[in-house]
Amino acid sequence: xxxxxxxxxxxxxxxxxxxxxxxxxxxxxxxxxxxxxxxxxxxxxxxxxxxxxxxxxxxxxxxxxxxxxxxxxxxxxxxxxxxxxxxxxxxxxxxxxxxxxxxxxxxxxxxxxxxxxxxxxxxxxxxxxxxxxxxxxxxxxxxxxxxxxxxxxxxxxxxxxxxxxxxxxxxxxxxxxxxxxxxxxxxxxxxxxxxxxxxxxxxxxxxxxxxxxxxxxxxxxxxxxxxxxxxxxxxxxxxxxxxxxxxxxxxxxxxxxxxxxxxxxxxxxxxxxxxxxxxxxxxxxxxxxxxxxxxxxxxxxxxxxxxxxxxxxxxxxxxxxxxxxxxxxxxxxxxxxxxxxxxxxxxxxxxxxxxxxxxxxxxxxxxxxxxxxxxxxxxxxxxxxxxxxxxxxxxx
Numbered sequence: 001x002x003x004x005x006x007x008x009x010x011x012x013x014x015x016x017x018x019x020x021x022x023x024x025x026x027x028x029x030x031x032x033x034x035x036x037x038x039x040x041x042x043x044x045x046x047x048x049x050x051x052x053x054x055x056x057x058x059x060x061x062x063x064x065x066x067x068x069x070x071x072x073x074x075x076x077x078x079x080x081x082x083x084x085x086x087x088x089x090x091x092x093x094x095x096x097x098x099x100x101x102x103x104x105x106x107x108x109x110x111x112x113x114x115x116x117x118x119x120x121x122x123x124x125x126x127x128x129x130x131x132x133x134x135x136x137x138x139x140x141x142x143x144x145x146x147x148x149x150x151x152x153x154x155x156x157x158x159x160x161x162x163x164x165x166x167x168x169x170x171x172x173x174x175x176x177x178x179x180x181x182x183x184x185x186x187x188x189x190x191x192x193x194x195x196x197x198x199x200x201x202x203x204x205x206x207x208x209x210x211x212x213x214x215x216x217x218x219x220x221x222x223x224x225x226x227x228x229x230x231x232x233x234x235x236x237x238x239x240x241x242x243x244x245x246x247x248x249x250x251x252x253x254x255x256x257x258x259x260x261x262x263x264x265x266x267x268x269x270x271x272x273x274x275x276x277x278x279x280x281x282x283x284x285x286x287x288x289x290x291x292x293x294x295x296x297x298x299x300x301x302x303x304x305x306x307x308x309x310x311x312x313x314x315x316x317x318x319x320x321x322x323x324x325x326x327x328x329x330x331x332x333x334x335x336x337x338x339x340x341x342x343x344x345x346x347x348x349x350x351x352x353x354x355x356x357x358x359x360x361x362x363x364x365x366x367x368x369x370x371x372x373x374x375x376x377x378x379x380x381x382x383x384x385x386x387x388x389x390x391x392x393x394x395x396x
Contacts, residue, residue, distance in 0.1 A: 019389040021094050023396045024080025025324060026386045027101045029317045030379060032073035035108060036310075037376035039065055044368045048361075056112055060167060063179040066305065068123065068160050069108055071186055074313045075156075076100075076130045079149060081324060083134050084396065087141035092133050100130055120164035127157040148192075155185050177233075180297075183305050184229035187280060190312055191225050191252070194277050199259050205270050205329065212258035221251035228284060232291075242291040249284030256281065268331040272315035272339040279307025279346060286350075299353035306371070307346035314342045314374055317382075325385050326392030334381050338374045345370035 020026050043062040046054035080091035092100055107123035131153040138146055162178035165171045195218045199211035228244040236244070256277055264270035286300035318335050322328065331339075345367045352363035390396060 018387055020387050021097050022389070023084060023093060023324065024091055024097060025077040025317075025320055027097060028073045028077030028080075028104070029321060030383055030386050031101060031104065032070045032077070032313075033317065033375045033379040033382070035073070036066075036070045037372045037379055039070070040368050040371050044365065047364075056115060060175050061111060063176060064163055065108070065111065067179055067182045067186070068127075068156070068163070069104075069111075071309055071313065072127060072156065073104055074317065075153075075186065075189065076134075078316065078320065079134055079153075081320060081396075083137050083146075086143050086146055087137050089137045089141055091137055092130075096133070100126070103129065115167075117168060120168060124157070124160055124164060127153060127160060131157070149189070152185055152189055156182055159185065180301055181229075181233045183301055183309065184232065186309055187283070187304050188226060188229060190277070190308055191222060191280060194273075194280075194312075195222065195255070198256075198273060198277060201273065202259055202261075202264060202270060205267050206260070206263040209260045209263035211260050214255070214258060217251065217255055217258075221248070221255050224248040224251055225280075225284070228287070232287060238291045238293070242288040245284045245291060246288035249281045249288065252281035252284065253278065268336050268339055269315065269319050269329055272343075273312060273319075275343060276308050276311025276315055279303055279311060283308060296353055299350050302349045302353050303346065306349045306367070307343075310371070310374075311339075311342050311346060314338055314378065317378060321382050321385060324390070324396060325388070326390035326394060327385070334377055338377050341370040341374040341377070345374065 020030075039062075042051070042054070042057055045051040046057040047059075051057070080097075083089075083091045103122075104126050107126050110119035110122040131150055134153070135147075135150045138144075138150065159178040159182040162171070162173070162181075163175050166173050166175040166178065199213050202209050202211045224244065225248040228241070228248040231241045231244050256274065259274070261271065261274035261278070264274050283300055283304035286295055286303050287297070289295045290297040290300045318331065318338065319329060322330075348363045348367035348370065352360045352367060355363065
């Protein structure tokens with residue numbers, strides 16, 4: 001999933017006007033980061049009784065909103081931007097993009113302030129209505145290679161429907177199950193995207209690196225990861241599930257080792273991607289242990305959701321925001337602070353899930369603070385970039 005430069009007609013002079021609705025990454029990255037920075041502290045305040053009358057802010061709300069709220073917004077923003085480059089055709093922009101962003105925001109407000117079928121419908125509609133124009137663009141361009149991305153968005157919509165079905169009493173399954181299934185779908189996206197771009201990013205950005213691309217290992221790793229995810233959702237017996245998950249974890253880490261992550265230590269925009277990708281391997285190893293009852297499933301899913309998902313989100317939001325606003329792919333102290341903070345959040349949250357004693361509460365609060373810092377810094381420092389036209393005068 002490489003972002004390539006496409007020659008386009010010149011836009012208005014750099015630095016003039018509001019460019020927020022020119023391309024999908026702009027509003028959705030900003031909305032997702034701002035929401036993430038506020039939602040986790042709100043959840044922590046409700047969880048520890050600081051806000052005893054927090055309404056719908058409960059465990060189910062927290063799980064749902066971090067995946068179907070924050071992560072889905074970033075995925076759509078990323079795919080709209082990538083889809084434009086894959087095909088040369090415009091994904092939603094202008095009023096269309098504005099309406100989709102408004103629908104996403106309406107979903108957040110509906111689930112925060114209300115409940116029932118109407119709130120579920122407002123939230124659920126976003127994914128189908130956002131996936132449809134991406135599908136149209138890929139189909140018109142004959143870009144079959146990326147059809148699977150739309151299929152994964154459809155799976156996310158099904159998982160969200162199952163979540164709302166559980167919450168409304170239409171099914172006897174736990175609402176946690178479809179959220180975890182959705183996390184695994186996002187991880188599959190990350191796994192596939194990483195295979196495409198991480199070796200290339202490393203070769204281009206880390207002096208002296210020679211990342212190894214091994215197609216058979218990549219195919220085996222992707223297949224095993226998909227099978228382990230399906231096995232978890234399907235409730236496969238513990239031992240074969242543990243074997244599949246452990247194999248997926250090991251193959252992920254072996255594949256990553258071949259991409260020479262040690263060469264990226266002086267390039268923050270690269271090491272954040274490598275380190276976050278490593279959390280996929282760690283998460284599946286923890287899933288194997290969870291299948292055997294050795295650790296909690298919460299530890300595994302927080303490794304995947306905070307370590308890999310949020311880590312890659314922060315890293316890719318910075319990278320694509322810089323590149324697609326015409327800026328050099330160079331990080332400063334603010335970006336390094338974001339990257340360190342999100343990794344500390346992942347580590348602390350996994351520790352909290354593994355510990356049932358006094359350390360747990362300290363780790364939970366530390367994780368929430370580091371999370372809010374990472375996303376808050378992005379929202380504050382990147383808002384001006386996302387709201388202004390590209391500095392190189394190009395469109396998008």
